[in-house]
Amino acid sequence: MGDIQQRELFQLIADDYVARILSATYSAPLTIQQISYRCEIPIAMAYRRVAQLEENGLLKCAKEEEGRRGRRIKYFSCAVRSVNLSFHDGAFSLHIDPLS
Amino acid sequence: MSATSRGRIPAELLSFFRSIGGHSLLIKGDAGTGKTTLALQLIEELAEEQPDYYMSTRVSDEALYRQFPWLEEKAKRNQVLRMGRAFLSKTKIKLPHDPSSDPKLRVAKDLLRALGTSDSTRVVARSELLKLEGQIEAGDIGREGALIKPELDEETMILDIGAILPELELAYDVVEVNLPKKTFMVLDSIDALAERYGFDPQRIMSTLQTDLVEKTGANITYVMETSAKNIYDYLGDGVVRLCNEQDDGRRVRELVIEKLRGQRVDRWKYPFTLVDGRLRVFENYWLKMPDEMEKHASVPDPSKESVSTGNPSLDQMLIGGLPRGSLALLEIGEGVPQECVRALEYVLIADFLSKRRGVVWFPLFGINYVVLERHMKRLAGKDNLPFLKVLDKDSEITKGFDFVSVIEGSDATQDLRLNNLRYLLSSAQEPFLSVLGFDALESAYGPDLLPQVNVHMEAMKRTGSVVLAEATSDSASLKQLGHRAHIHLKLESLAGTVMLCGQKPHTPYHYLDFEGVKDKITPELVPLV
Numbered sequence: 001m002g003d004i005q006q007r008e009l010f011q012l013i014a015d016d017y018v019a020r021i022l023s024a025t026y027s028a029p030l031t032i033q034q035i036s037y038r039c040e041i042p043i044a045m046a047y048r049r050v051a052q053l054e055e056n057g058l059l060k061c062a063k064e065e066e067g068r069r070g071r072r073i074k075y076f077s078c079a080v081r082s083v084n085l086s087f088h089d090g091a092f093s094l095h096i097d098p099l100s
Numbered sequence: 101m102s103a104t105s106r107g108r109i110p111a112e113l114l115s116f117f118r119s120i121g122g123h124s125l126l127i128k129g130d131a132g133t134g135k136t137t138l139a140l141q142l143i144e145e146l147a148e149e150q151p152d153y154y155m156s157t158r159v160s161d162e163a164l165y166r167q168f169p170w171l172e173e174k175a176k177r178n179q180v181l182r183m184g185r186a187f188l189s190k191t192k193i194k195l196p197h198d199p200s201s202d203p204k205l206r207v208a209k210d211l212l213r214a215l216g217t218s219d220s221t222r223v224v225a226r227s228e229l230l231k232l233e234g235q236i237e238a239g240d241i242g243r244e245g246a247l248i249k250p251e252l253d254e255e256t257m258i259l260d261i262g263a264i265l266p267e268l269e270l271a272y273d274v275v276e277v278n279l280p281k282k283t284f285m286v287l288d289s290i291d292a293l294a295e296r297y298g299f300d301p302q303r304i305m306s307t308l309q310t311d312l313v314e315k316t317g318a319n320i321t322y323v324m325e326t327s328a329k330n331i332y333d334y335l336g337d338g339v340v341r342l343c344n345e346q347d348d349g350r351r352v353r354e355l356v357i358e359k360l361r362g363q364r365v366d367r368w369k370y371p372f373t374l375v376d377g378r379l380r381v382f383e384n385y386w387l388k389m390p391d392e393m394e395k396h397a398s399v400p401d402p403s404k405e406s407v408s409t410g411n412p413s414l415d416q417m418l419i420g421g422l423p424r425g426s427l428a429l430l431e432i433g434e435g436v437p438q439e440c441v442r443a444l445e446y447v448l449i450a451d452f453l454s455k456r457r458g459v460v461w462f463p464l465f466g467i468n469y470v471v472l473e474r475h476m477k478r479l480a481g482k483d484n485l486p487f488l489k490v491l492d493k494d495s496e497i498t499k500g501f502d503f504v505s506v507i508e509g510s511d512a513t514q515d516l517r518l519n520n521l522r523y524l525l526s527s528a529q530e531p532f533l534s535v536l537g538f539d540a541l542e543s544a545y546g547p548d549l550l551p552q553v554n555v556h557m558e559a560m561k562r563t564g565s566v567v568l569a570e571a572t573s574d575s576a577s578l579k580q581l582g583h584r585a586h587i588h589l590k591l592e593s594l595a596g597t598v599m600l601c602g603q604k605p606h607t608p609y610h611y612l613d614f615e616g617v618k619d620k621i622t623p624e625l626v627p628l629v
Binding site: 033045052 | 236238239242263297
C-alpha cells in the first residue's frame, strides 16, 4: 500500500461519518438514503463518503434495484470484518481484514 | 378574517409576484423578526391566483398553526403527497383509461394528478436538478458539517428510496401538476434545507432559479436565517430584509426592500408590527382633515381622578387618560405633519366641550377661524362652542368670532391669569383644559416664558384642571416642560411614518391609524411590538 493511499485510509478510518457507516452497513445492506438517515449524515456527504469507502474497498455494492424515473438504486454493505490500527516500533500500521 | 386582522404587507411585493414571468425573493432577518409570518401572509394574499407549496424544515409549530390555521392541513397534505409519491413509485400503479369507472380509483387519480403522472402533458424543466443530483451521486459536492436530525420516520423514508433530494423533487412535481397556473412556493428556511442536504444554499437557489423560475415561471420565496448581506443577495430577483432594532428602549421593526428586479419601488422602508402574530406595515398616511366633520361621541372619563383624551385608544395607552390636576406635554418631532397634531387637539377639545367643560387654547400653529368654527360646531355642537376660548393678540383678525378672546400679548402671567379665564368661561364647568402651544407663546412673549406661564399652570393644577403643553423640538421650554410634566407624549416620524410614544409613562411606539376609523380624526393606536 502506497503512502498516499495509506494516509487516505488513516483519514477515513478516523472519520466519524465512516465509523457510523461501517457499523450501520455491517449487518444488512443499505441504500445511501438509508445510510444518510440512520447515520444522521447529510445526503451529499453520505454519497461522498460511500464513494470513498467503496474506492478503498471498505464498502461494496451488494445489490441494485430500479427506482423512480429509471434511477439505479444501490445497496451497500460493509466489506470488512475488522480494522486494526497499531503503533509499533515508531510507525503506524493499518491492518484490514476483509469479509469473504 | 378582517382586513386588519390579516395584517398588511407592502403592495410592491404583491405586484412583484403578480407580474409576468417567475420571480424569486429572499426574505432575510435574524430570529424572531417575522420572516415566516411574512412568507405565509404572501401565500394568503396570493392564494386565489397562485396555488402554493410551503416547504418547511421546522418541527411542528403550534403558535404558527394558531395564526395560520390552514397551515397545519397543508403540512399534512404535503406529507401525504410525499408518502404517496414514494409509494406509487415503488408499486408502479397505472390508472385504467377511465378512472371514474371505479370509485376507489377516483381518489387515487387526484393523488396521481398531484404527483405528476404520465397522463400530464405539461412538464417542468429538470435539467439543473438532474445535474445537481448527478454531482451529488458522483460525490463531487458536499461540505463537512454537523450531524443532522432526520425529518421523517424510517418507514416513510424507506418508501422514498431513490429520491436524492425528496423535498425538491416534490416541489418540482407540485409545480408541474399546477401548470399552466403559476405556483407560489416558499422554502423555509433555505439554510436549514441546505444543511440537511450537506451543501451550500447557493446550489439550491441557482438550480431552482433556472428550472422553475426562469424556464417554468414559478414564484419562489426563500427564507434565510441571517440578515447580513451576502452572495445569496445576487441570486434572487428580490431581497427583503426584516430588521429589529431598539431606540431608547423601544422596539423598532423595519421591513427594508433591498431590491425587486423589474418592479417600481416607491417606498423601500416600512416600519411594521407583529401585533397578534401578524405582520402589518405602517403606511405613510397623509391625513387630510375632512371638510365635513362627524359629531364627536363623548368618551366617559376613565376614573374620578382622570379625564379622557377623547380617544379611548389613547386613554388606554396612558393607562387611564389624563390625571386631573396634571401637566401633560405633547412633544412634536421633526417631520410630523401639522394635521396629525391638529387631529389630536380637535378630539381632546371636542370631548371637553361636549361635556360642557371650559377650554382655553393658545394654538401652536396658525388657525383659520372660519374653518375652526365650522369644525367645532359639528364636532362639539353649536351650543357648546361658547365654552371654548381661543387666545389671540390680533383684534382685527378675531372680529366676529365669539370664541376668540383678544389678549394683551406682553405679559403671559396676566393674559393667562386663571381668574380672568374663569370669567371668560363663566358658563362652563370645571375641570378646565388649557392647550398651550409653547413655540407660539415664545414668539409672543419671548423665550424666557416659562416662569410667566408657570403661575397659570400651577393654578390649573391646584384646581384639578388639566394643562396640555405642546412644544416642538425647537422650543426653548421643552426640556423644562419634560421634567415638570406628569404625562409626556412624543410624536415622531420614523421613515416618514408618524408614530406616537410615551416618555412618561414609557410605552412602545404606536402607529396612528386614521384610515380605518369612521370619523377620520380619532386614530386607532396600533402598538409596534
